[in-house]
Amino acid sequence: MTTVDPHAPVISIRERYRDMVSDRWLGIIAPQPDELLSSWLHRLAYANGVAPRAFARVLGLNPGMWSAALDLRLPADVANLLSANTGIAHNQLAAMTLSHDLPRELLLPLRNNGPQWSSTWLQFCSRCLAEDAQPYFRRRWRLATRLSCIEHGCRLRDRCPSCLGCIAVFDQAELVPQHYCVACGYDLRRAPVPYLSPTARTLDRCIDNFCSLEATAHASFGPLLIRRLLSMPSAAGGYYSTMMLTSLSTSARTYCAEHLSRPSEWPVDDENDRKARRLWHLVPPTSDHCAWIELLANALGRKGGLPGASEVKKPGKKIPYLLGAYARMSPGPGCRLPPELIET
Incomplete structure (x- = not known):
């Protein structure tokens, strides 16, 4: 009350x-x-x-x-x-709340301070804000798995580029629109767009496509996929390998996605990998969410050295190969197939 x-x-x-x-x-x-x-x-x-x-x-x-x-x-x-x-x-x-549709485990925590590598509660796309008649923040920008804008394909931000402060409209004491930074008054619509590689953007779009609350709740491998998404920093390796996905800033999570999606970051192919690349067309259609949830869980587990999700002991596909198949089947409106994935 x-x-x-x-x-x-x-x-x-x-x-x-x-x-x-x-x-x-x-x-x-x-x-x-x-x-x-x-x-x-x-x-x-x-x-x-x-x-x-x-x-x-x-x-x-x-x-x-x-x-x-x-x-x-x-x-x-x-x-x-x-x-x-x-x-x-x-x-x-x-x-308008987050009580349904989105997996709560993947939401960014309610935090508006901390070091630059740590997460904040909200992200934004400056191009969306600039095009809105009345700038507003989207629900999906609260997801830790969300790195890019669905409309523009550009990388999201979670801090003001001028003062590096977090989005804190709830603490605004002045009568100004919400797209102005509370700390320094910078117009977030003018924020430069950070770079995001085509392969990382494809991974981002693939995860977003299959990680709705309904899909993960009805798929037997849904809980496993969520756990492995939270452990993406460990699978990616490097500086953030001991941290959870939801604890990292947008730029740090982008680092993890870049390392997971680049073919050059994976071990040299063996014969099984070459066969998998030739059989990419056998991947189930993107409409089969349950099958893709299993594939994603297996692929993330393979990079992290974890056992596969399937009861059948088959090695999971490498993420770059999976993304190559996904990009061919679901390139999206106005999207080109990333060159890095053409040969996968």
């Missing part, structure tokens, strides 16, 4: 206008496709002339990462308050 703060800001309508309008808040905004609840709340606060930090008190919440916490769990009393004052149905509010 939330508590009522007698000194909290109040969004109200002046007496002389009460006969002309309803009792709802004047600034009503519609949720955008895949919008994160916290993003919508920040936009709602701005539309009603209240800074995000103060808007927490409007909802009867304590300061801090109040909006980010609501992404994970929306209390009934807060949902009732929002629905009554905005007209947004409860199911629409719930759809």
Whole structure:
């Protein structure tokens, strides 16, 4: 339950206008496709002339990462308050949370400080923000497995390029749109796009395609795949090999994806590998999510020296070979097959 703060800001309508309008808040905004609840709340606060930090008190919440916490769990009393004052149905509010569709184990932790190599709670695509009529943050940007933008193919960021601060709109005390850095005021729409190799982007797209909550819940190898995704730094080796995927920054996770997806990072082919490359067309269609979840789990296990997921003791395919098959079958709109995968 939330508590009522007698000194909290109040969004109200002046007496002389009460006969002309309803009792709802004047600034009503519609949720955008895949919008994160916290993003919508920040936009709602701005539309009603209240800074995000103060808007927490409007909802009867304590300061801090109040909006980010609501992404994970929306209390009934807060949902009732929002629905009554905005007209947004409860199911629409719930759809903006992270309580369904996305595997919770793969979500970035609620953290907005720490060393540069550590994760933060939210990522963003500067090109998406620049193209949005009203810039907003997407739900899928909360996933630790998400490295690139689905729309633009560019690598995501998790920090302001000007001050290297984290996204902390919930702590914004000024009445400014949420795409401005709280710490330094930098316009995140102007952030340069970091480089992401075609092979790492293909791996990112492949994982995203098969790692919905529904797919992993109904696949017998779903839990194993999630565990191996969390252990990707170990499979990649190098500086981050002892860490969990969710504990790493976007740039550190990109490092792991680059090492896993490059053919040159794997041992020299043997005869079995050459056969696997020639038989890439026998890989199941991408519509068979259960089969691909098993293939991904086996491939990640092979790189990490772990036993395969299958009961049949067959070695898993190397990730570059698997990505080559995936890219051929599912190149995506406007996407070219990465040159590194053409010969795999």
